[in-house]
Amino acid sequence: MSGHPDGTLRRALSALRHDxxxxxxxxxxxxxxxxxxxxxxxxxxxxxDVDVDGILRPPSxxxxxxxxxxxxxxxxxxxxxxxxxxxxxxxxxxxxxxxGVTVGLLAGWYRGWxxxxxxxxxxVLFAFPVLLLAVAIVAVLGPGLLTAMVAIGVxxxxxxARVTRAGVLSVREQVFVRAAVSIGASDARIIRRHVLPNIxxxxxxxxxxxxxxxxxxxxxxxxxxxxxxxxxxxxxxxxYDGRGFVTEAWWLGVFPGAAxxxxxxxxxxxxxxxxxxLDPRQLTVGEARRSRR
Amino acid sequence: MTRxxxxxxxxxxxxxxxxxxxxxxxxxLVPGDPVRVALGTRFDQQTYDALRERSxxxxxxxxxxxxxxxxALTGDLGVSFRSGQPVTTIVLERLPATLSLxxxxxxxxxxxxxxxxxLSAVRSGSALDHAARVFSQFGVSVPDFWMxxxxxxxxxxVLGWLPPSGYVALTEDPAGWASHVLLPAGxxxxxxxxxxxxxxxSSVLEVLSEDYVRTAxxxxxxxxxxxxxxxxxxxxxxxxxxVAVQLASLIGGVIVIExxxxxxxxxxxxxxxxxxxxYPVLQGAVLFVAALFLLMNLLVxxxxxxxxxxxxxx
Amino acid sequence: MRERTDRPTRPGRAGATDRHEPAGPxxxxxxxxxEDLTVxxxxxxxxxxxxxxxxxxxxxxxxxALVGESGSGKSLTVLAATGLAPRTARVxxxxxxxxxxxxxxxxxxxxxxxxxxxxxVFQDPMTSLNPVLTVGRQVTxxxxxxxxxxxxxxRERAVELLDLVGIPSPRQRVDAYPHQFSGGMRQRVVxxxxxxxxxDLLIADEPTTALDVxxxxxxxxxxxxxxxxxxxxxxxxxxxxxxxxGVADTVAVMYGxxxxxxxxxxxVFDAPSHPYTRALLxxxxxxxxRDGDLPAIQGSPPSPLDLPAGCAFWPRCPVxxxxxxxxxxxxLVPVAPGHRVRTFYPLSEDA
Numbered sequence: 001m002s003g004h005p006d007g008t009l010r011r012a013l014s015a016l017r018h019d020x021x022x023x024x025x026x027x028x029x030x031x032x033x034x035x036x037x038x039x040x041x042x043x044x045x046x047x048x049d050v051d052v053d054g055i056l057r058p059p060s061x062x063x064x065x066x067x068x069x070x071x072x073x074x075x076x077x078x079x080x081x082x083x084x085x086x087x088x089x090x091x092x093x094x095x096x097x098x099x100g101v102t103v104g105l106l107a108g109w110y111r112g113w114x115x116x117x118x119x120x121x122x123x124v125l126f127a128f129p130v131l132l133l134a135v136a137i138v139a140v141l142g143p144g145l146l147t148a149m150v151a152i153g154v155x156x157x158x159x160x161a162r163v164t165r166a167g168v169l170s171v172r173e174q175v176f177v178r179a180a181v182s183i184g185a186s187d188a189r190i191i192r193r194h195v196l197p198n199i200x201x202x203x204x205x206x207x208x209x210x211x212x213x214x215x216x217x218x219x220x221x222x223x224x225x226x227x228x229x230x231x232x233x234x235x236x237x238x239x240y241d242g243r244g245f246v247t248e249a250w251w252l253g254v255f256p257g258a259a260x261x262x263x264x265x266x267x268x269x270x271x272x273x274x275x276x277x278l279d280p281r282q283l284t285v286g287e288a289r290r291s292r293r
Numbered sequence: 294m295t296r297x298x299x300x301x302x303x304x305x306x307x308x309x310x311x312x313x314x315x316x317x318x319x320x321x322l323v324p325g326d327p328v329r330v331a332l333g334t335r336f337d338q339q340t341y342d343a344l345r346e347r348s349x350x351x352x353x354x355x356x357x358x359x360x361x362x363x364x365a366l367t368g369d370l371g372v373s374f375r376s377g378q379p380v381t382t383i384v385l386e387r388l389p390a391t392l393s394l395x396x397x398x399x400x401x402x403x404x405x406x407x408x409x410x411x412l413s414a415v416r417s418g419s420a421l422d423h424a425a426r427v428f429s430q431f432g433v434s435v436p437d438f439w440m441x442x443x444x445x446x447x448x449x450x451v452l453g454w455l456p457p458s459g460y461v462a463l464t465e466d467p468a469g470w471a472s473h474v475l476l477p478a479g480x481x482x483x484x485x486x487x488x489x490x491x492x493x494x495s496s497v498l499e500v501l502s503e504d505y506v507r508t509a510x511x512x513x514x515x516x517x518x519x520x521x522x523x524x525x526x527x528x529x530x531x532x533x534x535x536v537a538v539q540l541a542s543l544i545g546g547v548i549v550i551e552x553x554x555x556x557x558x559x560x561x562x563x564x565x566x567x568x569x570x571x572y573p574v575l576q577g578a579v580l581f582v583a584a585l586f587l588l589m590n591l592l593v594x595x596x597x598x599x600x601x602x603x604x605x606x607x
Numbered sequence: 608m609r610e611r612t613d614r615p616t617r618p619g620r621a622g623a624t625d626r627h628e629p630a631g632p633x634x635x636x637x638x639x640x641x642e643d644l645t646v647x648x649x650x651x652x653x654x655x656x657x658x659x660x661x662x663x664x665x666x667x668x669x670x671x672a673l674v675g676e677s678g679s680g681k682s683l684t685v686l687a688a689t690g691l692a693p694r695t696a697r698v699x700x701x702x703x704x705x706x707x708x709x710x711x712x713x714x715x716x717x718x719x720x721x722x723x724x725x726x727x728v729f730q731d732p733m734t735s736l737n738p739v740l741t742v743g744r745q746v747t748x749x750x751x752x753x754x755x756x757x758x759x760x761x762r763e764r765a766v767e768l769l770d771l772v773g774i775p776s777p778r779q780r781v782d783a784y785p786h787q788f789s790g791g792m793r794q795r796v797v798x799x800x801x802x803x804x805x806x807d808l809l810i811a812d813e814p815t816t817a818l819d820v821x822x823x824x825x826x827x828x829x830x831x832x833x834x835x836x837x838x839x840x841x842x843x844x845x846x847x848x849x850x851x852x853g854v855a856d857t858v859a860v861m862y863g864x865x866x867x868x869x870x871x872x873x874x875v876f877d878a879p880s881h882p883y884t885r886a887l888l889x890x891x892x893x894x895x896x897r898d899g900d901l902p903a904i905q906g907s908p909p910s911p912l913d914l915p916a917g918c919a920f921w922p923r924c925p926v927x928x929x930x931x932x933x934x935x936x937x938x939l940v941p942v943a944p945g946h947r948v949r950t951f952y953p954l955s956e957d958a
Contacts, residue, residue: 224548239438
């Protein structure tokens with residue numbers, strides 16, 4: 001009677017095959033995955049190899065994306081930095097998913113004061129503009145890869161908690177859940193067998209869209225010098241370092257930014273396609289409020 | 294209506310209290326002694342003691358929080374670790390720059406998003422609709438600071454029409470302000486425009502499928518009247534709220550753009566405070582923005598209730 | 608597959624159907640006449656032929672009932688004829704409103720004719736009124752558009768109309784919003800709105816389905832009474848044969864996008880000749896029949912995406928003549944003056 005998560009996922013994947021933007025998005029994501037895993041070996045040069053004679057060289061056969069203000073190969077740095085973006089995106093959304101779903105389940109299942117306390121807490125986190133809160137958290141914890149992940153994870157937790165709670169509230173009133181309760185099934189079992197499969201669809205959609213926003217947030221944090229620290233390359237940081245030279249060396253601005261854009265676009269395309277298949281609601285006010293900043 | 298407003302007001306106060314707690318706890322998260330960290334190499338015992346006392350850090354945690362909230366209520370958000378100036382003064386000084394940028398960005402965004410969103414819904418499936426959807430997908434996925442850099446590249450570099458960065462106060466030199474605000478506001482506005490286009494389109498589409506729109510068409514009204522009187526009045530009620538919330542989040546969310554364009558607003562202030570480990574200023578800026586954000590949301594809900602005659606009676 | 612050889616006989620001449628005073632001298636021209644109307648809707652799964660080859664007409668002061676299950680194409684016929692079909696629909700055939708060929712007209716002209724001469728009452732009064740406009744404004748905005756009334760004149764007219772449809776203290780209620788009215792009162796508002804330009808034709812699309820039983824009777828009575836007083840032609844779309852018997856002069860039964868039986872209401876009710884009509888009449892609740900005892904028709908109506916080659920009712924038909932029914936579309940043939948049936952095996956009265 002209840003949808004099985006495998007079924008949900010399979011339905012989603014088969015539908016994606018027939019949606020050209022989603023196919024393109026998936027292709028970009030697969031490419032990114034390869035680059036993320038094998039970037040170091042794909043890169044023609046080391047990320048910190050300096051070509052002293054070749055500072056700010058325009059794109060050429062030697063350096064397809066040109067060289068930066070220190071003479072480093074931009075292509076190599078863009079390729080290697082893919083890993084950072086993906087890692088931060090996946091880990092931070094993983095944190096948000098785990099914490100958010102737990103909070104949402106507890107709030108929706110037990111209701112009462114548990115619901116009140118937890119969801120008011122989520123409201124509080126919701127009251128901050130996304131990037132501002134992430135910046136504040138990183139600022140106090142100290143900049144770095146790990147703190148960036150934690151900060152972005154915290155920022156995107158409330159949306160998962162809300163989506164989960166709403167799903168739980170509607171599922172728990174349905175006949176099969178009330179039947180399970182009446183025959184004395186344990187809470188954990190009911191949640192695992194009946195509730196989670198039924199809220200899988202909105203969670204999958206939210207995860208895909210959150211990955212896009214998380215990667216944007218990571219880029220913004222690293223632009224501000226609050227992400228992974230030099231000399232490791234990050235797309236946002238490359239834009240920050242190149243911003244002063246951009247009028248003479250356009251390639252410093254174009255390539256890292258295009259990498260961010262394509263990554264985010266790919267996640268958004270897949271997320272939108274998933275939404276159309278799994279969760280075909282209209283864009284709600286709450287989502288639009290939260291959809292980006 | 295009054296009850297609705299009172300209930301929302303109460304909710305906002307509770308959330309605001311939670312916000313102050315989060316902001317207060319931020320300082321506790323700083324590894325080690327925040328004052329010592331902030332002073333760094335400029336450490337001297339006298340300044341250290343003075344700052345600790347002024348910040349109330351020598352008291353127990355609960356007392357510290359109580360006094361933080363108490364002072365915040367009177368508009369006292371502490372003093373800067375760096376300049377010793379009151380944080381409230383510093384934040385308020387930066388507000389006009391941010392406001393002028395955020396408002397310009399939202400206006401630019403509306404200029405594009407309103408006609409685009411409405412037309413793409415009314416002519417859904419047309420070439421224009423497809424273009425609008427490509428545009429909004431582009432805007433939602435593009436980092437605004439990258440658009441800023443591309444804007445600098447094109448309009449400051451190649452064309453030389455606009456200054457690459459900098460700020461002139463609107464009150465001092467409107468023309469100079471305008472030439473400086475166009476690039477950052479355009480970059481931010483592009484992203485906002487795509488969010489709003491998407492939302493306006495979906496809101497108008499939803500109303501277009503309502504029975505009362507068919508009723509209006511059945512009356513033989515001109516399609517312009519149907520759209521303006523019957524569709525937009527209903528579709529724009531939620532849009533108003535989204536516009537207001539976008540504006541509110543821009544006030545706190547243009548950090549990166551302000552850094553890129555050397556725009557001396559609240560975002561730039563936050564960034565500088567982070568760099569200088571000037572925690573009271575960071576806390577003050579965050580609290581100020583979050584409070585503003587809450588206030589805007591509250592106003593929006595009240596406005597919503599006024600615009601929609603159904604809500605008032607509930 | 609066109610059966611326009613047998614044109615509908617004018618119901619006005621059938622004598623028995625003309626139970627009400629005619630609205631004036633016997634005008635030869637019907638208020639609305641549609642011929643060979645076909646509607647194809649583009650869907651993701653291909654074109655769906657939702658209405659095919661439908662002919663009927665309605666004259667001043669008369670009521671035509673369009674009867675069928677949901678999805679039979681009865682509402683779409685009327686919406687398509689008046690230019691209100693969804694944008695994905697392709698409409699062919701001829702539609703004459705007061706003698707003007709609508710399909711040949713440019714949209715603005717058709718729109719004006721529709722607004723000026725046709726009033727619509729839709730199914731659900733909870734959703735067919737705009738929540739953010741006062742009822743007065745909604746009732747008479749068509750008068751401003753088509754009769755050139757000023758806002759003030761329109762307001763006076765709105766008060767008059769609300770009074771006409773039986774809304775108490777109309778002068779106060781005219782400035783209220785729809786959510787301040789009950790369902791039945793809202794439907795009265797919708798009726799007032801439909802009548803605001805003194806239309807020649809009133810389209811009532813299941814006007815009582817969303818209402819409770821007592822209110823249903825009041826609304827039926829109200830429309831019938833207004834029709835008598837104003838001499839308006841009425842097209843009444845419904846699945847409720849009980850209502851048809853009370854208000855209609857002629858009836859057209861639709862199934863799978865086609866008319867399967869049409870004629871004077873007495874003839875169709877006394878001698879239903881199509882198995883579907885007979886099944887519908889048998890399923891009608893009446894005195895002494897409890898809800899649970901109604902013989903339901905087995906199976907479900909065909910999807911317009913996937914229509915059978917022959918008679919659309921064949922899969923559910925209790926008669927099931929022969930292979931011809933399955934493979935060949937029966938023509939609409941007369942069984943009595945003005946009474947036509949689309950079946951190879953018309954039922955005789957005592958079948």
